[in-house]
Amino acid sequence: MATETLTLGKALNTGLRRALENDPKVIIMGEDVGKLGGVFRITDGLQKDFGDQRVIDTPLAESGIIGTAVGLAIRGFRPVCEIQFDGFVYPAYDQIVSQVAKMHYRSRGKLSIPMVIRIPFGGGIGAVEHHSESPEAYFAHTAGLKVVSCANPQDAYVMIQQAIASDDPIVFLEPKRRYWEKGQVDLEAPLSDAYPLHSARVVRPGTDVTLLAYGPMVRTCLDAATAAAEDGRELEVIDLRSLSPLDLAAAYESVKRTGRAVVVHEAPSNIGLGAELAARITEECFYSLESPVLRVTGFDTPYPAARVEEEYLPDLDRVLDAVDRTFGW
Amino acid sequence: MAKGDPGGTTRGRRAAPRSRKRAAGDPELVQLLTPEGERIDSVTGPDGIEYRVDFTDEEYRGLYRDLVLVRKLDAEATALQRQGELGIWASLLGQEAAQVGSGRALRTQDMAFPTYREHGVLYCRGIDPIMPLGLFRGVDQGGWDPNEFKFNMYTIVIGAQTLHATGYAMGITMDGKTGTDDGEAVIAYFGDGATSQGDVNEAFVWAGVFNAPMVFFCQNNQYAISEPLERQTRIPLYQRAAGFGFPGIRVDGNDVLATYAVTRTALDNARHGQGPSLIEAYTYRMGAHTTSDDPTRYRIASEVEAWQAKDPIARVKAFLEKQQIADADFFAEVDEQARRESVHLRERVLAMPNPEPVTMFDHVYPNGSPLLDEQRAQFSRYMESFEGSAH
Numbered sequence: 001m002a003t004e005t006l007t008l009g010k011a012l013n014t015g016l017r018r019a020l021e022n023d024p025k026v027i028i029m030g031e032d033v034g035k036l037g038g039v040f041r042i043t044d045g046l047q048k049d050f051g052d053q054r055v056i057d058t059p060l061a062e063s064g065i066i067g068t069a070v071g072l073a074i075r076g077f078r079p080v081c082e083i084q085f086d087g088f089v090y091p092a093y094d095q096i097v098s099q100v101a102k103m104h105y106r107s108r109g110k111l112s113i114p115m116v117i118r119i120p121f122g123g124g125i126g127a128v129e130h131h132s133e134s135p136e137a138y139f140a141h142t143a144g145l146k147v148v149s150c151a152n153p154q155d156a157y158v159m160i161q162q163a164i165a166s167d168d169p170i171v172f173l174e175p176k177r178r179y180w181e182k183g184q185v186d187l188e189a190p191l192s193d194a195y196p197l198h199s200a201r202v203v204r205p206g207t208d209v210t211l212l213a214y215g216p217m218v219r220t221c222l223d224a225a226t227a228a229a230e231d232g233r234e235l236e237v238i239d240l241r242s243l244s245p246l247d248l249a250a251a252y253e254s255v256k257r258t259g260r261a262v263v264v265h266e267a268p269s270n271i272g273l274g275a276e277l278a279a280r281i282t283e284e285c286f287y288s289l290e291s292p293v294l295r296v297t298g299f300d301t302p303y304p305a306a307r308v309e310e311e312y313l314p315d316l317d318r319v320l321d322a323v324d325r326t327f328g329w
Numbered sequence: 330m331a332k333g334d335p336g337g338t339t340r341g342r343r344a345a346p347r348s349r350k351r352a353a354g355d356p357e358l359v360q361l362l363t364p365e366g367e368r369i370d371s372v373t374g375p376d377g378i379e380y381r382v383d384f385t386d387e388e389y390r391g392l393y394r395d396l397v398l399v400r401k402l403d404a405e406a407t408a409l410q411r412q413g414e415l416g417i418w419a420s421l422l423g424q425e426a427a428q429v430g431s432g433r434a435l436r437t438q439d440m441a442f443p444t445y446r447e448h449g450v451l452y453c454r455g456i457d458p459i460m461p462l463g464l465f466r467g468v469d470q471g472g473w474d475p476n477e478f479k480f481n482m483y484t485i486v487i488g489a490q491t492l493h494a495t496g497y498a499m500g501i502t503m504d505g506k507t508g509t510d511d512g513e514a515v516i517a518y519f520g521d522g523a524t525s526q527g528d529v530n531e532a533f534v535w536a537g538v539f540n541a542p543m544v545f546f547c548q549n550n551q552y553a554i555s556e557p558l559e560r561q562t563r564i565p566l567y568q569r570a571a572g573f574g575f576p577g578i579r580v581d582g583n584d585v586l587a588t589y590a591v592t593r594t595a596l597d598n599a600r601h602g603q604g605p606s607l608i609e610a611y612t613y614r615m616g617a618h619t620t621s622d623d624p625t626r627y628r629i630a631s632e633v634e635a636w637q638a639k640d641p642i643a644r645v646k647a648f649l650e651k652q653q654i655a656d657a658d659f660f661a662e663v664d665e666q667a668r669r670e671s672v673h674l675r676e677r678v679l680a681m682p683n684p685e686p687v688t689m690f691d692h693v694y695p696n697g698s699p700l701l702d703e704q705r706a707q708f709s710r711y712m713e714s715f716e717g718s719a720h
Contacts, residue, residue, distance in 0.1 A: 027503075053503050059538055064531035067492025068499060071442075074475065075500030091527070098486050099493070106470040106482055109692040143693055167695035198699075245700045 002188045009179035011153035012042050014187065015160035016080065020050050023078060026164055029056040029065060030082030030118075039084055040120055040179055062092035066117065070099050073113040080164055086121040087130030087303075093138070100169045101144030114167045116160070121149075122216045122266050123298075123313055124177035126306045133303055134267035139171040140244040140276075147243040148197060149173040151218035153183035155241065162197040173243075175216035198242040200250050206236030209260040209323050212251055212277055214240040217264045217314060224319040235323065243273060251277070252284045259290035260326040264314050269297040291329040294322045357565065358611060359591055360581040364639045366647025372587070376576050380590040386654045392585050393649060394663050395429045396642045399449040401667035402458050405674050406448075406465070410620040414678055415465045419446045423583075423615030426641030427548045429453060430588025431516065431610070434596060438479070438513045442494035445483040446548075447518050454480040458670075459677050468681050488526030491517045491545065495532045498541035498605075507542045512600035515543040516592070522553025524569065525561045533573040536605035544595040545570075545607040548582060550614035555627040567609035575605045582610030583641040613639070686712065 006014065019026045028043055034057035037044030047055035058065050062083060069079035083089045089096070096117065104112045123132030140147045146168045150156040156174070163170040195201065203218065204225050211221040218239045225235035236254050240246065255261045261281050263274040278293035296314040304312050359380050361369050371381035384392070403421050410418040421428060428449025435441060435453070443450055445461075452458055456473045463469045464483060475481040484490035494517030506513045523529050524547060536543055549566055551558050562569075570577025580591040588610055595606045613636040617624050649655040690705040 059531070059534050061527075061531045061534065063528055064492060064495075064535050067489065067528055067531070068496030068535055071493035071496025071498070072500045073496075074481065074493065075497045075504075077500055077503070094486060094489065095492065095528075099484075099489055103482075104695055105692050107475065107692075108469065108472070109695070110474045110476070111482075112695045114695075146694070146698075245698045247699070 003184040003186050005182050006153045006157070006185045007180050007182050008150070008153045008156045008175070009040060009042055011157040011183075011185050012150075012160050012174065013044055013046070014185070015157040016043060017046060017049075019080070019161050019164040020046060020054060023164075025076060026078045026080065027054050027056060027072065028080045028082070029058050029069060031058060031060055031065075031084050033057060033082050038082060040176065042118070042120075042174070042179075043082065062088055062090075063095050066092040066095035066100060066115075069115055070095065070103065070113060073115050074103075074111055078114045078164060080116045080118060083117060083119045085127075085131045086119055086133040086135055089117075089119055089135060096139070096145070096171070097142050101142050105144055112167045113169045114164075115169045116163045116172050117170070118160075118172045118174060120176035120179075121173045122175055122177060123303060123309050124216065126309070128306070129303065132306075132309065134265065134298065136171075136173055136243050136265075137267060137272050140273060145169055145171055145244065146198065147171045147173065148241060149175065149215035149243060150241070151175060151178070151203075151213075151215055151239050153181070153185045155239075157185045157187070158191070158194045159197060159241070161191055162194060165191065166197065173215055178216055178219060181219070198245055198247055200238055200240045200242065200247040202236060202250055202254065203239045204235070204237040206234035206258070208233045208258055209235050209262060209326055210251065210254040210258045211235050211237045211262050211264060211319065211323075212240060213237065213264040214243060215266075217266060220314060220316060221264055221319060224316045224323070227316055228320060228323060233323065246276070246280070248277075248280055248284070251281060255281055255285040256288040259288050260323075261285075261289075261293045262296060262319065262322045262326060263293065264296045264319055266298050266313055268300040269295050270300045272297060291326040294326055296322045357567075357579050358581050359578060359587045360584050361586040361590060362584045362644055362648055364583070364644050366644045366651055368586075368648055368652070374578050374591070376578055378594060380587065380594065382586050382590045384586075389645075389649060389654050390659060392429060392433065392589075393642070393645045393655065394666070395433070395449075395453065396425045396585060396645060397663050398667050398670060399425050399429060399452050400642060401671050402452070402674055403448055405671035406462060407616070407620060409462070409675060409678055410465070415462060415620075416467050417619050417621055418465050419619045420616040421446050421448050423613050423636065423641070424548055424550055425449055426585035427582035427588055427610040427612045430582075430585040431546050431592040431608075434589045434592035435479075435516060436514075436596070436600075438511065439596060439600075440479045440481070440494075440497055440513070440515045442481045442490040442497070442515065442517045443483055444487075444490065444518050444520060444523075445485050446520075447483070450518065451480060454478045456480060459674060459681075462674070462678050463681060466678065466681060468684055488519055488523040488528040488532075491519055491523070491529045491532035492535070494543055495535045495539075495541050498536065498543035498599075499539050501542050502539065507600055507602045509601070512602070513542065514596045514599040515541070516546050516596065517543060518546050518548065520553065521547065521549040521551065521558050521561055521566060522556065523547075524566055533569070533605075533607075537574045540602070540604040542599040542602065543605045544592065544599055545605065546592065546610065547607065548610045548612055550612050552614055552618065552624075552628070554618040554622060555624075557628075565609070567607055570607035575607065577607040577609065579609040579611055582612030583639050583644070585641060585645060612641075
């Protein structure tokens with residue numbers, strides 16, 4: 001296996017490059033994705049190599065990015081749209097929710113919109129307001145969209161290519177604070193053999209409590225599991241990867257063994273992914289549960305000022321606190 | 330070329346034609362056929378372009394037939410709604426010339442992005458007129474294949490389709506399909522109310538920046554439900570184009586000939602790589618916004634009567650009669666065809682079956698979803714649990 005050490009950001013960049021090479025219909029569009037290579041450099045060098053007809057610097061208007069991408073998709077292209085930051089996706093909300101998501105349904109399958117909407121999401125980088133949000137529930141709640149999030153460089157490299165190859169419209173959430181984390185990436189394994197896009201994965205086996213996370217919180221949960229092991233508790237960590245549809249077979253199997261589940265996400269708890277996960281796990285694992293499914297999440301405030309985000313965001317200690325509480329019933 | 334599409338070939342004209350710079354009364358309105366049925370040979374628009382049409386007698390009669398059929402089928406749909414057979418209907422009454430004129434100006438390879446009122450354009454594209462009735466009856470969400478007919482699905486969210494049209498047009502450029510006579514172009518339909526939407530303004534920006542081969546076709550029917558034009562703009566709409574860097578022109582939207590001429594020119598310019606333009610088709614919504622609306626609450630009868638005198642069909646009929654292009658037998662035959670087709674439409678609407686409930690789960694995703702598979706299975710079991718269920 002020929003692997004390379006890449007940051008998550010570079011893995012995405014390499015995956016995008018592969019997609020552009022493999023299919024002439026793939027185009028990248030967004031603000032500053034060309035010469036600049038994107039504000040996070042995820043599209044670095046792509047316009048230089050593929051030209052400004054395939055890597056398109058767009059006017060500064062998010063609805064326009066998604067709306068024109070719909071037309072390009074109808075025309076037969078496969079647009080990969082970059083929304084610069086999570087908090088800037090809302091001007092495009094109508095186009096995503098009413099147009100992208102529904103076109104295949106309304107046309108009874110005659111049109112499909114094979115679009116990927118890349119959004120760097122989540123906090124932890126000390127940013128000013130509107131740059132640290134976790135909007136996944138809005139999109140996961142929308143029929144017609146699929147939503148995924150990668151948590152490590154290997155998945156970033158594979159999942160972005162799988163998302164682009166899929167005919168479904170996919171919101172692709174990138175954990176921006178993990179862009180610089182490094183990992184081994186197998187650049188040669190064929191995409192057709194890759195782990196399926198809409199599948200969860202156990203990333204650390206354990207026996208005592210099941211932690212469910214995605215995107216930036218997978219690393220946090222792994223760290224929590226390492227710390228818990230020192231205290232003699234074995235936490236199983238599941239990276240959900242696909243937020244819509246959810247793949248919960250591994251979670252059910254795990255919770256039936258551990259009897260305890262904690263869901264961790266940065267987004268606020270109220271009506272969030274954690275609520276859906278808790279409901280589904282409770283339905284499926286009711287007789288195995290030793291405690292209610294607990295949630296460790298951001299608070300139901302607007303994203304706070306950066307100097308207090310560390311207190312807002314779930315961290316190792318808050319995860320372990322919840323783990324402790326599952327033993328309190 | 331679509332069936333019945335007038336080609337606009339050159340021929341001798343019967344009328345004693347006269348040229349003039351602009352139509353009387355409104356200096357900014359391109360007009361080739363007055364409300365009295367008087368033919369104007371050519372008009373030089375404010376853009377310096379000379380607009381004219383040269384139709385054969387058969388083509389003139391064809392346009393008249395289109396107008397009458399489109400109006401009759403629309404009236405039948407309104408009647409079907411009144412009788413409870415459609416949930417709602419958005420009538421095109423009064424806008425037949427704007428739609429037939431622009432619809433017939435499209436070449437076969439051109440792509441159209443409609444609102445929910447473009448029944449006349451839909452007809453010109455060769456789509457079975459029953460298709461939109463399925464949408465408004467509630468048995469489907471529009472049934473035609475957008476790529477087969479080069480006519481996208483109706484778009485109900487105001488202005489959203491203008492961005493789709495712009496993206497499609499960008500795709501034409503990327504495919505290298507401009508610059509020749511058989512190049513492709515796009516037309517985006519929208520109304521006066523839509524010009525206030527961000528999406529429409531973003532579409533103008535995009536189209537200008539990317540020199541998209543497209544025509545923005547605004548049917549200014551003077552009202553956005555109850556709100557008059559003055560609530561959307563303080564300058565004439567076509568003048569907005571200048572700020573976005575492309576030409577804008579206002580045409581008499583009740584004049585099928587002028588609408589045809591202006592649209593065809595704009596589309597041909599676009600297909601030859603000259604970029605986008607905006608047409609404001611100045612018209613009037615003679616009916617209600619939809620069958621749920623009551624226009625007597627916000628507009629006065631004398632205004633409607635004034636527009637009645639500018640009817641898009643009456644003027645064509647007057648012209649055909651004056652020029653002896655059509656006789657009484659022809660008009661009777663067209664009326665009879667319209668009657669026959671509307672009866673046929675009614676029969677087919679009444680026979681439209683309700684969809685099987687379980688089909689609501691179809692086509693949510695090209696690749697399907699395990700969640701939906703599960704819900705479909707649960708729903709099917711639930712339906713089967715009823716005694717005597719046919720499921």
